[in-house]
Amino acid sequence: MNSASAELTQLCMSLAALLGLLTLQMVLQRRDGRDPINRRFLFCVRITMLLFLGRVLVTLTGLQIFRILVLLGAALIPLAALLLTEGLLRRHAPPIAKQIIGWGTAVFVLSAFWYLGSIDPFRLFALLAFQLFGFFIGGWLILSRDRTSLSASENTTVTRIGLSLWLFIPLALGDFLMAVLDLPIQFSALGVLILCWLAIGLGRAQIGHRVVIVNFAVMVFAAVLVGLLVGTIADLNRDGVLLSTAAVMTALFLVSILNDARGLRSEEQSLGLLQYLAETNTDDPVVFLRDLRGHPLVEGAAMISRASLAELQEPTLKQIFDASPVLRRSDPPQLGALADDHIAHLFDSYSATHVILASSTPRVLIALSMPSLSASPMAELELKVVQRMAALMAQRRADKE
Numbered sequence: 001m002n003s004a005s006a007e008l009t010q011l012c013m014s015l016a017a018l019l020g021l022l023t024l025q026m027v028l029q030r031r032d033g034r035d036p037i038n039r040r041f042l043f044c045v046r047i048t049m050l051l052f053l054g055r056v057l058v059t060l061t062g063l064q065i066f067r068i069l070v071l072l073g074a075a076l077i078p079l080a081a082l083l084l085t086e087g088l089l090r091r092h093a094p095p096i097a098k099q100i101i102g103w104g105t106a107v108f109v110l111s112a113f114w115y116l117g118s119i120d121p122f123r124l125f126a127l128l129a130f131q132l133f134g135f136f137i138g139g140w141l142i143l144s145r146d147r148t149s150l151s152a153s154e155n156t157t158v159t160r161i162g163l164s165l166w167l168f169i170p171l172a173l174g175d176f177l178m179a180v181l182d183l184p185i186q187f188s189a190l191g192v193l194i195l196c197w198l199a200i201g202l203g204r205a206q207i208g209h210r211v212v213i214v215n216f217a218v219m220v221f222a223a224v225l226v227g228l229l230v231g232t233i234a235d236l237n238r239d240g241v242l243l244s245t246a247a248v249m250t251a252l253f254l255v256s257i258l259n260d261a262r263g264l265r266s267e268e269q270s271l272g273l274l275q276y277l278a279e280t281n282t283d284d285p286v287v288f289l290r291d292l293r294g295h296p297l298v299e300g301a302a303m304i305s306r307a308s309l310a311e312l313q314e315p316t317l318k319q320i321f322d323a324s325p326v327l328r329r330s331d332p333p334q335l336g337a338l339a340d341d342h343i344a345h346l347f348d349s350y351s352a353t354h355v356i357l358a359s360s361t362p363r364v365l366i367a368l369s370m371p372s373l374s375a376s377p378m379a380e381l382e383l384k385v386v387q388r389m390a391a392l393m394a395q396r397r398a399d400k401e
Contacts, residue, residue: 006184007059009243013189014055016254020196021049023261027200030265040087041199044080047073048192055186064115071112074127078134079105081165085138088158089145097137104130128176135169138162160212164195184239187246193253200260219256223249302350303358304365314363316342321357321365326384329353 025045028038051073057066078101086092093101108127111119142162147155168191175186194216201212227245230236236244309317316338323333329352332343346355350367358364 005243006239009247010185011056011059013185013187013246013250014052014059016250017052017189017192018049018056020193020254020257021045021052023257024196024199025049027261027264037084037087040080040084044077044084047076047080049073051077052189052192067115068112071115071127072109074131075105075108075112078131081134081138084161085141088154088161089141089150091141091145093137093141101134101137104133124176128173131172132169135165135172138165160198160201161195164191164198167191167194184242185246190246190249190253193250193257197253197257197260200257200264215256219252220249223252302352302367304346304350304355304367309363309365312342312345313338317363318360321360325357325388327355327357 025042028042028045031038050069054066054069054071054073057069058064082093082098082101092098108123108130111123114123139162142158142165145158150158168188171188171191174181174183175188177183178186198212223245226248227241230244230248231241234240319335320327320333320339320342323335327333327343327346329347333339346352346365346367352367354368356366356368358366
């Protein structure tokens with residue numbers, strides 16, 4: 001293994017950490033970027049992004065002046081961690097601890113502009129002690145918190161963040177002690193990816209701590225196993241095995257972050273539909289569905305009026321939609337040859353995968369196309385909710401008239 005391999009691995013891990021942090025930032029902003037806790041969390045995320053951006057720029061350009069970004073990020077991390085911990089716990093740290101972190105932050109921020117290594121390793125060891133003190137204070141506040149003063153969701157959030165801090169400490173320690181421990185690269189990018197993964201998972205309340213721990217253990221075990229396998233096949237030395245393991249673990253956690261963020265986005269869109277259903281103030285099913293057409297679930301849906309159904313027999317249509325108000329191409333009701341012809345005509349005329357009964361009197365249908373890959377059980381249930389809501393509106397409107 002040569003130095004170029006280590007630099008390339010380090011660059012890829014730093015870029016992966018940046019992508020994970022950007023994903024977490026988008027998730028936080030989408031939830032509520034103005035929420036006090038989210039603002040503190042965003043501050044932590046952006047400070048950490050500053051550090052890894054500096055690492056990437058130093059690697060790509062070879063210019064040591066970009067070390068200023070790395071040192072600034074490292075100097076501000078204890079302050080950011082303390083602010084986030086206090087916000088999560090709704091509790092202040094001891095005044096002496098806040099003074100130490102405040103003055104320490106000021107000193108190390110100023111020292112960051114002396115980016116040359118002439119004051120190292122003294123500065124690096126002092127910065128390490130400062131960061132460890134900040135993490136220790138945060139961990140102590142989390143462990144000594146009054147659990148009864150926080151809600152169940154707040155305790156879950158604090159536990160996940162605390163877990164990520166304790167995992168991050170040995171990785172950050174390794175960054176400063178690379179030469180002493182004879183490590184080929186800095187491994188703190190893995191700690192950042194773990195933090196992003198745990199934080200994004202907080203939005204999925206149905207996933208408990210046990211599942212998170214099991215998933216974490218499986219990914220770490222798989223990465224170590226693959227790293228050892230690659231090292232054995234390629235006859236790599238210790239550093240080569242460490243690089244292979246780190247690369248695999250980075251890829252696993254990055255894919256998990258992106259997948260969880262996508263799943264969370266889908267859940268948020270579903271909640272957006274439920275919110276629209278709950279807040280709608282119209283009893284006209286046509287208006288209701290027209291306003292809903294911007295939602296991804298029914299985007300591009302076509303409204304079929306009675307005039308467009310003139311060539312179809314009303315009794316047969318009634319028979320079809322009495323049996324299946326949400327008609328699916330993949331699973332049509334078996335009602336005889338004539339009904340089969342009517343169903344095929346509806347699907348073929350509008351290139352639809354689903355036809356929904358919006359109103360019986362007058363008969364109004366909605367045709368939409370949902371590829372089978374995106375037709376999840378949740379999406380199918382949502383379509384049924386939409387149809388049921390529209391049908392109830394139509395019935396209430398008919399009763400009034």
